[in-house]
């Protein structure tokens with residue numbers, strides 16, 4: 001499903017049977033099984049086989065299944081695509097995407113396999129941009145295929161390409177993060193922030209998650225189950241935000257019934273964009289299990 005909740009997308013190495021079996025138990029919105037940098041060269045074939053079997057046999061419930069393949073400039077990329085599409089993966093994540101053509105090339109192979117299987121269009125794609133070139137081309141990358149559901153930052157590779165390092169304040173990522181959010185919104189797809197590899201400083205992690213949410217990201221890649229609850233908590237609307245959104249939506253409905261345009265709620269003017277934001281808050285509240293669809297219909 002192209003448009004769904006993806007607050008937390010948890011990476012796990014594709015050659016780790018224990019993590020492949022248990023990852024969904026921690027309830028990330030998506031798991032991202034990695035065949036790329038978390039898997040050493042001599043494990044590539046074994047990881048692909050394990051991942052194929054996991055996708056075929058494990059019931060991950062409503063947790064989305066993403067696989068990060070190796071690039072087509074490696075000996076593994078084409079085989080990765082064939083295996084995971086055949087196994088019925090939900091989303092293919094292309095790492096180190098530098099151009100729209102990179103996406104088109106992967107799309108063509110997916111289509112080739114889907115034609116053989118009789119399921120053309122089933123597999124979604126997302127791109128990770130991890131170089132200055134990728135960030136500069138993000139606008140075109142995000143629009144490169146109708147399969148594209150999102151675009152993400154890969155910060156460890158990106159700072160290496162930039163000849164810098166990651167800091168706790170994150171200013172080295174600011175231009176890339178902004179560009180990715182803009183490219184995603186321009187293309188009408190989602191955007192996801194990068195991993196934070198420091199598992200010892202959860203306060204810094206929390207600050208980072210709040211920051212990227214404020215920038216406009218839909219969610220974040222995580223590497224460990226303990227990061228999931230922090231991201232979900234920050235992406236879950238507060239009681240105050242939900243109550244305010246309910247007032248806006250019921251006020252807007254009342255105004256519509258009366259045929260009036262602009263309304264005020266708690267002394268503040270409410271118009272189009274505020275209503276859209278309130279709708280998004282309520283959608284997040286439903287996705288987080290705080291409200292039900294019926295609650296909204298009753299407004």
Ligand SMILES: CC(C)(COP(=O)(O)OP(=O)(O)OC[C@H]1O[C@@H](n2cnc3c(N)ncnc32)[C@H](O)[C@@H]1OP(=O)(O)O)[C@@H](O)C(=O)NCCC(=O)NCCSC(=O)C[C@@](O)(CC(=O)O)C(=O)O
Nearest residue numbers: 011012013019023037038153154155156157194195223224
């Ligand atoms: C870091 C560590 C080894 C620590 O493991 P440890 O086992 O020491 O941790 P413990 O605390 O002991 O785990 C307690 C229990 O949780 C289980 N558990 C832990 N993690 C789990 C997990 N992820 N999935 C399911 N289960 C998990 C574990 O199995 C245990 O289960 P149990 O034994 O039953 O108690 C582990 O987390 C891990 O491997 N993480 C994923 C690493 C990875 O995939 N990296 C590649 C993607 S990034 C990249 O490439 C950079 C990038 O490309 C990114 C971009 O593009 O954004 C860029 O450029 O920036």
Ligand SMILES: [Mg+2]
Nearest residue numbers: 130154156157
């Ligand atoms: Mg990377």
